[in-house]
Amino acid sequence: MKRDSGELALSYLERIRSLELRSRTKVMNVCGGHERTITQAGLRNVLPDGVELIPGPGCPVCICPEEDIYHAIQIARQPRVILAAFGDMLRVPVNAPKREPRSLEQAKAAGADVRPIASPLEAKRLATESPDRDVVFFAAGFETTMAPVAAMLAEGVPANLWLLLSGRLTWPAVAMLLESGRPGFDALIAPGHVATVMGPEEWEFVSRDHALPTAIAGFEPASLLAATYAVLRQLVDGECRLVNCYPQAVRNGGNARARQILTRCFDIVAADWRGIGTIPASGFALNDHFAAHDARARESWMTDPAARKRAGEMPPGCDCARVVLGRIYPNECQLYGRACTPRHPIGPCMVSDEGACRVWWAGGIRESVTTERPAAKAV
Amino acid sequence: MTDTHIALAHGNGGRLMRELIDEVFARCLDSPSLDTRVDAAPVPGPADDCELCVSTDGFTVQPLEYPGGDIGSLAVHGTVNDLAVSGATPTVLTVNAFVEEGLEIALLERLVHSMGQAARSAGVAIVAGDTKVLRRGEGGGVYFATTGLGVRARASDLGPHRIEAGDVLLISGPVGDHGAAVMLAREQFGLRGDVRSDAASVLGLTQALLDLDGLRFMRDPTRGGLATVVHEITATSRHGARLRETDIPVREPVSSVCEMLGYDPYYLACEGRVLAVLSPADADVALERWHAIPGGEQARKIGVTTTESPRVILETAIGGERYLEELEDDPLPRIC
Ligand code: SF4
Numbered sequence: 001m002k003r004d005s006g007e008l009a010l011s012y013l014e015r016i017r018s019l020e021l022r023s024r025t026k027v028m029n030v031c032g033g034h035e036r037t038i039t040q041a042g043l044r045n046v047l048p049d050g051v052e053l054i055p056g057p058g059c060p061v062c063i064c065p066e067e068d069i070y071h072a073i074q075i076a077r078q079p080r081v082i083l084a085a086f087g088d089m090l091r092v093p094v095n096a097p098k099r100e101p102r103s104l105e106q107a108k109a110a111g112a113d114v115r116p117i118a119s120p121l122e123a124k125r126l127a128t129e130s131p132d133r134d135v136v137f138f139a140a141g142f143e144t145t146m147a148p149v150a151a152m153l154a155e156g157v158p159a160n161l162w163l164l165l166s167g168r169l170t171w172p173a174v175a176m177l178l179e180s181g182r183p184g185f186d187a188l189i190a191p192g193h194v195a196t197v198m199g200p201e202e203w204e205f206v207s208r209d210h211a212l213p214t215a216i217a218g219f220e221p222a223s224l225l226a227a228t229y230a231v232l233r234q235l236v237d238g239e240c241r242l243v244n245c246y247p248q249a250v251r252n253g254g255n256a257r258a259r260q261i262l263t264r265c266f267d268i269v270a271a272d273w274r275g276i277g278t279i280p281a282s283g284f285a286l287n288d289h290f291a292a293h294d295a296r297a298r299e300s301w302m303t304d305p306a307a308r309k310r311a312g313e314m315p316p317g318c319d320c321a322r323v324v325l326g327r328i329y330p331n332e333c334q335l336y337g338r339a340c341t342p343r344h345p346i347g348p349c350m351v352s353d354e355g356a357c358r359v360w361w362a363g364g365i366r367e368s369v370t371t372e373r374p375a376a377k378a379v
Numbered sequence: 380m381t382d383t384h385i386a387l388a389h390g391n392g393g394r395l396m397r398e399l400i401d402e403v404f405a406r407c408l409d410s411p412s413l414d415t416r417v418d419a420a421p422v423p424g425p426a427d428d429c430e431l432c433v434s435t436d437g438f439t440v441q442p443l444e445y446p447g448g449d450i451g452s453l454a455v456h457g458t459v460n461d462l463a464v465s466g467a468t469p470t471v472l473t474v475n476a477f478v479e480e481g482l483e484i485a486l487l488e489r490l491v492h493s494m495g496q497a498a499r500s501a502g503v504a505i506v507a508g509d510t511k512v513l514r515r516g517e518g519g520g521v522y523f524a525t526t527g528l529g530v531r532a533r534a535s536d537l538g539p540h541r542i543e544a545g546d547v548l549l550i551s552g553p554v555g556d557h558g559a560a561v562m563l564a565r566e567q568f569g570l571r572g573d574v575r576s577d578a579a580s581v582l583g584l585t586q587a588l589l590d591l592d593g594l595r596f597m598r599d600p601t602r603g604g605l606a607t608v609v610h611e612i613t614a615t616s617r618h619g620a621r622l623r624e625t626d627i628p629v630r631e632p633v634s635s636v637c638e639m640l641g642y643d644p645y646y647l648a649c650e651g652r653v654l655a656v657l658s659p660a661d662a663d664v665a666l667e668r669w670h671a672i673p674g675g676e677q678a679r680k681i682g683v684t685t686t687e688s689p690r691v692i693l694e695t696a697i698g699g700e701r702y703l704e705e706l707e708d709d710p711l712p713r714i715c
Contacts, residue, residue: 006625006696013697036641042699118640219638221697353641364690364702 005222009041012225017048019229019236024050026184027231028326030174031058031191032354033219039363041221043228051232054185055359056326057173057273061086061352063324064140065272066094068166070311072138073101074303075164075295076112082130083107084123085138086145087116088352093345094311104138120152127161136295140166144193146284147258150265153290162295167284168271170194171202176279177325178210184326187213187231189224192246199254200244207240218246265290274348275314275321320347323356329369330357336368337361385482390512403484404476404508407491412471412504430533432467434458435526443490443520445564447556447575448650451490454523455497456578456650457601463585464597464653466537467529472498474508474525479518487521494523501580503527532589539615541595544686547662548620551584551653551669552577552677553628554605558647559636573632579651584675587668593658594665600654606645606703608654609691612684619687622703624695626681645693646706656684 029035035055038044044053057063069092076083083104090105101107108114113133117123123137135158139149146167153163170191177183190203195216206214213234217227223245230243244250262284271283286294295301314321318340319333330336330349340346342361349355353362380402388395405415438454455472462469474494478487498505556577563574581599588594600608605627613620629637629644637644651674657665662680669675691703 009697033641040643040701041695041697042701043697044699046697046699221695225697362704364704 005220009220009222009225012222012229013046016051016225016229016232019232021048021050021232021236024052025186025232025235026052026054027187027189027228028054028056028185029058029189029191029217030056030170031193032060032352032356032359033193034058034189034191034217034224035356035359036353037219037221037224039359039365043221043224047228051228053228054326055323055330055356056177056185057170057276057324058191059324059349059352059354059356060141060145060168061088061092062320062348062355063168063173063273063276064089064092064166064348065274066312067272067308068138068140068164069094069104070096070308071296071301071303072136072164073104073107073112075136075301076104076107076114077101078134078301080133082113082115082126082133082135083138084115084117084126084135086140087118088354089138089140090114090116091345091351092348093315095313095315096311097307120149124152124158124161127158131158131160134160134162136162136164138164138166142168142170142191142194143197143262146266147197147255147262150261151258153265153293154261157290157293162293162298163286163290164295165266165284165286167266168273169268169282169284171205172279172282173273173276174206176276178206178212183210183212185212187235188215189227189231190214190216190242192216192218192223192250195244195246195250195254197255197258199252199259200242200250201252204242207242211240213240213243215243215245216250218249275324315346318347320349320357323347323349330360331365331368333357333368337366338368380484383484385478385480385484385487385512387480387512387514389478390510396510399510400508403488403491404474404510407488408495408498408505410495410498410505412506413508414506415508428533429530432462432465432529432531433526434461434465434529435524436461437522437524439519439522440561441519442561442564443486445576446560448560448578449490449493450521450523451492451494452497453578453650454525455494455501455503456580458525458527459501459503460581460599460650462527462529463580463582464599465529465531466535466585466589466597467531468586469501469503469527469529469582471504471506472525472527474505474523476508476510477513477518477522477524478510479513479520480515482520490521497580501582535589537594537596539596539612542612542616542618542656542684543595543658544618544684545659546595546656546684547659547680548609548622548682548684549655549657549662549665549669550605550627550679550681551581551655551675552651553630553633554600554649554652555629555633555637555644555647557650558604559633559642559644562640562642562647563636574630574636577649577651579674581651581653581674583672584653584669587672587675588655588657588665591657591661591665593661594655595658596656598654600649600652602648603706604644604646604648605654606643606691607706609682610703610705612656613689613691616684617689619685619689620682620691621685621687622682622691622693624693626679628677628679645703
């Protein structure tokens with residue numbers, strides 16, 4: 001961390017400590033990047049005892065439906081196919097029959113041509129370089145990933161490039177939690193990258209309709225502490241609004257060009273979230289203009305509905321759904337650190353660098369607790 | 380050399396191979412002690428108070444060239460540095476080259492030139508070598524393996540077994556540069572930045588400390604980076620270690636790349652840095668000496684060993700703490 005922002009962070013910490021909070025306060029974040037900073041900087045052990053920071057649905061890999069991963073595995077096993085996917089998608093396990101590959105990584109080991117990529121442009125390059133192959137880009141991610149995917153599409157797509165799109169919008173998951181009547185948090189830290197693309201306005205509904213203080217944060221500890229202070233201060237003062245604590249990047253209206261390209265390429269549809277279920281108007285789908293590149297629509301690649309359903313069953317004991325919803329901390333899952341480790345992940349939250357379980361494990365949290373909160377402390 | 384690309388025949392032991400060795404390796408390495416016609420090279424025997432050290436390493440980095448270095452110089456620095464941190468002065472190197480059919484000879488020349496240059500500036504002679512040509516598709520352009528011989532004082536006794544609680548950890552410069560540079564050169568992240576590999580010989584840095592009685596241990600944090608080396612130190616010495624985040628130098632472009640891609644700079648490879656553990660009494664002298672030599676200007680004390688359980692604790696800038704654990708697998712590029 002830069003030294004001057006270190007001092008800034010400490011000054012926010014002082015201000016937080018001087019607040020007179022009336023009761024336990026739970027602040028949820030919905031971005032894997034935020035959770036990483038919180039854990040890596042050790043924010044939880046320097047905040048006052050009554051303040052809890054809860055990781056919520058902020059990991060695109062964790063909420064990607066098993067059915068889609070199963071579909072990707074099946075397509076990868078087809079002749080002449082190159083399946084390209086973001087690196088952290090490869091190790092996510094799904095429920096497949098014995099002898100069949102349970103992850104893209106296993107499919108790759110069994111001979112399928114699966115390529116880990118880091119940017120949508122690499123998928124396009126693969127397609128251009130291999131005109132005699134079908135290149136299928138399994139694109140899972142939030143708005144921040146879908147914007148570059150759309151930009152790549154808008155510039156023209158080779159005929160042999162297909163998309164298996166599994167893109168999601170972030171705010172509908174938060175809306176769903178709030179409307180469930182049992183959100184489990186008192187204030188929200190909204191994702192800085194998403195707000196940079198889509199604009200801060202998307203997050204106004206949290207304070208306006210649900211009376212919860214909200215702040216948009218960047219990824220430095222100083223920015224996260226500023227946002228934490230902003231929401232706690234509002235709770236103390238009995239106020240409630242949206243504060244932008246990441247003004248360097250987040251501007252009103254977001255990135256107009258990126259939003260325009262998103263609208264040009266995608267429709268917004270109801271979508272499944274792993275462990276959560278269907279959330280209305282929460283997914284990106286290729287619009288008619290790109291129908292010829294939609295891997296889901298290609299008949300010879302369709303999967304058997306029964307097998308899809310089985311793939312969608314969560315492994316026994318896996319608590320990913322409750323972790324993703326912020327109902328429990330990662331180390332409250334019975335499998336945490338026992339059956340489920342980064343080397344042998346059971347659920348997706350232990351695979352992705354954005355997944356709360358992986359973030360906590362990488363931060364050195366080894367003890368699992370099955371008692372009530374707040375039993376989790378980093379060190 | 381008349382050919383422009385490597386053919387399988389360049390590895391067949393005949394005229395083409397001769398040409399490859401003489402006109403690329405001998406010419407580009409430009410080492411007077413390299414006799415390409417002998418199979419074994421004599422090495423000056425050590426005096427009574429010295430012993431020979433040997434070290435060997437293979438190099439397969441992709442891409443072959445990246446900002447701040449290439450596989451040729453890396454193959455020299457890697458082995459030279461392994462000898463240097465064990466307290467030895469490297470004297471001679473041997474080189475094995477595994478060249479893939481189809482490699483452009485102009486590229487090979489550039490790499491071997493840079494290898495020769497690296498060897499000369501580290502003061503080590505390349506005295507023997509071997510070349511194999513792999514079929515197209517069997518190698519990533521070129522792989523190198525180098526073996527180095529060095530001499531060190533018999534009295535030298537460096538190792539984690541000498542580390543005591545309360546010792547001081549020093550790093551000779553900013554961490555993560557090599558790893559970040561190679562990653563950026565490899566992936567099409569569409570990111571550009573002033574990130575260059577730190578690859579260099581660390582011989583000057585290690586020799587500057589060798590006469591200090593309080594010098595316990597040195598290591599160059601290559602694969603797995605700083606965190607992995609400190610982790611090893613705690614695991615073998617059975618002492619704890621505490622590092623201070625604000626004291627660990629990370630260059631600004633490296634930390635922004637890491638922030639954007641979700642990497643931790645403490646786990647990214649360095650190829651020209653030394654981590655040294657010293658008694659508190661000698662740590663200040665060591666730091667002063669490093670500051671005075673090229674490559675050591677940004678050296679810092681970054682932490683201490685403790686009587687706590689053998690884990691690495693990072694004290695963060697805001698006064699929090701976290702453990703630095705062993706790497707689980709290759710870091711994957713993050714998705715959003
Ligand atoms: S420990 Fe494993 S199974 Fe449990 S919630 Fe985390 S990822 Fe899922």
